[in-house]
Amino acid sequence: MIVYIARRMVTAVFMLLAIAFVTISLFFGASKDPARAMCGKPCPPETRAKVSAYMQTDQSTVWQYAEFVKGLFVGRTYGEGAQQVHCHAPCFGYSFPNRSDVTTLIAERLPVTLSLAFGAAVLCLVVGIGFGALSAIRKGGVVDRFSTGFAMFGLSVPTFLVGLLVVQVFGFMLNALPYSGFVSFSESPTDWAWHLIGPWMVLSFILAAGYIRVTRTQLLNELSADHLVAMTARGASARQVNRHAVRGVMVPVVAMFALDVTALLGGSVIAEKVFSLHGLGDLLLSGVNESDLSIVVGVTLFSAFLIIIGNLIADLLMPLLDPRIRRA
Amino acid sequence: MSEPILEMSDVSKRYRTAGGFGRGRKGFLAVDGVSLHVERGEALGLVGESGSGKSTLARMANGLVVPTSGTVRTDGQDVAGLSRRGLRRLRRNVAMVFQDPLASLNPLQTVRQTLENVFRAHGETTSTAELVALLESVGLGADYLGRYPHEASGGQLQRVAVARALALKPDLIIADEPTSALDVSVRAQILNLLADLQRDQGISFLHVSHDLAVIRLYSDRVAVMQRGRIVETGPSDEIFRSPQHPCTRALVEATPEAELPA
Numbered sequence: 381m382i383v384y385i386a387r388r389m390v391t392a393v394f395m396l397l398a399i400a401f402v403t404i405s406l407f408f409g410a411s412k413d414p415a416r417a418m419c420g421k422p423c424p425p426e427t428r429a430k431v432s433a434y435m436q437t438d439q440s441t442v443w444q445y446a447e448f449v450k451g452l453f454v455g456r457t458y459g460e461g462a463q464q465v466h467c468h469a470p471c472f473g474y475s476f477p478n479r480s481d482v483t484t485l486i487a488e489r490l491p492v493t494l495s496l497a498f499g500a501a502v503l504c505l506v507v508g509i510g511f512g513a514l515s516a517i518r519k520g521g522v523v524d525r526f527s528t529g530f531a532m533f534g535l536s537v538p539t540f541l542v543g544l545l546v547v548q549v550f551g552f553m554l555n556a557l558p559y560s561g562f563v564s565f566s567e568s569p570t571d572w573a574w575h576l577i578g579p580w581m582v583l584s585f586i587l588a589a590g591y592i593r594v595t596r597t598q599l600l601n602e603l604s605a606d607h608l609v610a611m612t613a614r615g616a617s618a619r620q621v622n623r624h625a626v627r628g629v630m631v632p633v634v635a636m637f638a639l640d641v642t643a644l645l646g647g648s649v650i651a652e653k654v655f656s657l658h659g660l661g662d663l664l665l666s667g668v669n670e671s672d673l674s675i676v677v678g679v680t681l682f683s684a685f686l687i688i689i690g691n692l693i694a695d696l697l698m699p700l701l702d703p704r705i706r707r708a
Numbered sequence: 709m710s711e712p713i714l715e716m717s718d719v720s721k722r723y724r725t726a727g728g729f730g731r732g733r734k735g736f737l738a739v740d741g742v743s744l745h746v747e748r749g750e751a752l753g754l755v756g757e758s759g760s761g762k763s764t765l766a767r768m769a770n771g772l773v774v775p776t777s778g779t780v781r782t783d784g785q786d787v788a789g790l791s792r793r794g795l796r797r798l799r800r801n802v803a804m805v806f807q808d809p810l811a812s813l814n815p816l817q818t819v820r821q822t823l824e825n826v827f828r829a830h831g832e833t834t835s836t837a838e839l840v841a842l843l844e845s846v847g848l849g850a851d852y853l854g855r856y857p858h859e860a861s862g863g864q865l866q867r868v869a870v871a872r873a874l875a876l877k878p879d880l881i882i883a884d885e886p887t888s889a890l891d892v893s894v895r896a897q898i899l900n901l902l903a904d905l906q907r908d909q910g911i912s913f914l915h916v917s918h919d920l921a922v923i924r925l926y927s928d929r930v931a932v933m934q935r936g937r938i939v940e941t942g943p944s945d946e947i948f949r950s951p952q953h954p955c956t957r958a959l960v961e962a963t964p965e966a967e968l969p970a
Binding site for chain 2: 605606607608609610611612613614615616617618620624627628701702703704
């Protein structure tokens with residue numbers, strides 16, 4: 381088991397290095413010059429070259445990559461003399477527009493994204509499993525029709541539309557919810573939740589659709605499964621049979637959840653934009669807009685890292701839930 | 709003679725069909741006015757081609773299927789009149805073995821858990837020694853207790869399914885095509901096991917199969933079903949020697965072993 385985890389972690393490291401390389405290559409492949417944004421107007425070529433040299437973006441992509449990897453272990457120093465800035469190891473890059481290293485920027489934005497992810501995850505599990513189970517139990521009933529339609533809608537409607545609708549209806553028309561801003565949990569838990577209800581609703585609406593469908597299908601399968609009929613035939617009560625059915629449903633739900641949560645933790649660009657929340661998604665977007673390579677690479681790597689960890693957790697949990705996966 | 713362990717009189721089952729075309733809005737009559745009985749200690753074979761209503765009929769014996777009309781008396785009780793709790797008590801005494809052992813055993817549970825569930829379902833506790841004895845009675849070693857269904861073969865799993873049926877000592881076992889999902893080589897082993905149980909423990913059997921050769925060797929009497937009705941009943945050898953109904957004749961002819969001298 382420990383060997384397995386260790387091997388997975390080593391693979392993860394290589395994967396992250398590859399992702400970093402692809403991100404850096406893509407960024408320069410798009411012929412964006414970070415120095416252009418930093419050099420101001422007017423920007424004579426010699427100033428631009430100086431800025432570029434200072435930001436170390438005048439080198440080849442491979443050199444950039446090598447420097448980035450080196451920075452992870454020993455840190456990185458830009459410029460010299462009065463203009464010198466140092467980025468401590470592990471250095472994920474330095475954002476010149478923000479005058480801050482990327483690690484700090486991510487750490488600053490993380491609470492927002494964490495809050496968003498946490499609430500959306502809880503809400504989508506409750507709604508998704510709840511409605512999925514109810515519609516499987518009363519197949520073809522009112523709840524089933526409603527939630528199947530709801531799921532279809534949630535799967536097909538884009539986030540920004542739901543987001544804007546929620547802002548419009550609850551924020552502006554009903555004046556029931558704040559439509560932007562963030563209050564930290566430590567400041568005021570009630571205000572924190574109050575400001576996040578809107579984004580939670582939007583994200584969980586989109587996510588819950590998948591859980592409704594998976595739970596419903598899986599539970600329907602389980603309820604008609606031979607082994608549960610066999611339990612009933614041997615005198616087990618409905619409650620005992622249902623307990624076994626639930627365990628069968630858990631397997632795909634946990635797998636899905638591990639991936640969804642980690643994707644949420646990487647930041648949700650659209651929901652954050654719609655509700656003016658300054659989380660990781662927003663950070664990434666600003667990085668792209670300002671041609672800030674360090675931010676793009678840093679946030680991408682952070683998200684990728686979370687997704688890899690999420691996968692690993694899911695892979696480790698699966699055998700506990702489903703013995704057929706063990707020793708495979 | 710004491711009361712039969714199973715007595716069905718004039719039972720019918722009509723399934724509602726979806727959509728309303730095909731067989732018409734009346735639904736599909738799977739079982740049509742069937743009467744049969746199984747004496748205590750007897751093995752009754754129920755044969756018929758697929759779709760003839762055998763399984764539906766068998767499942768009415770323990771209340772898994774509720775008949776549209778007619779009465780089913782199992783173990784001296786009117787099944788239709790039983791409460792939920794009464795049904796569970798009945799199923800303690802009337803066990804069932806299904807066709808596909810891999811499907812009928814919970815893939816997420818070890819053999820031990822599967823067997824323990826039977827005891828738990830009836831508020832009983834059990835010991836490892838008891839479970840081992842149970843496994844031994846179906847010819848499996850104690851090492852099977854810790855195995856999951858995917859770690860055993862079809863024949864071994866069907867033995868586990870028989871062990872599950874045997875837990876808490878039932879009087880009647882309904883075996884619904886217990887060997888048709890198995891390899892030919894292990895078929896005879898399972899059938900011999902069932903026959904031994906009937907002989908040694910006096911357990912009655914309702915043995916459903918589409919294979920007359922199987923039924924002939926392992927049943928005292930045979931009932932032949934066709935399109936929801938019983939078309940012929942009688943002692944096994946007799947049915948085999950001189951089948952009266954065309955359907956029975958067709959089944960006998962379709963059985964390669966039938967050509968061997970009895």
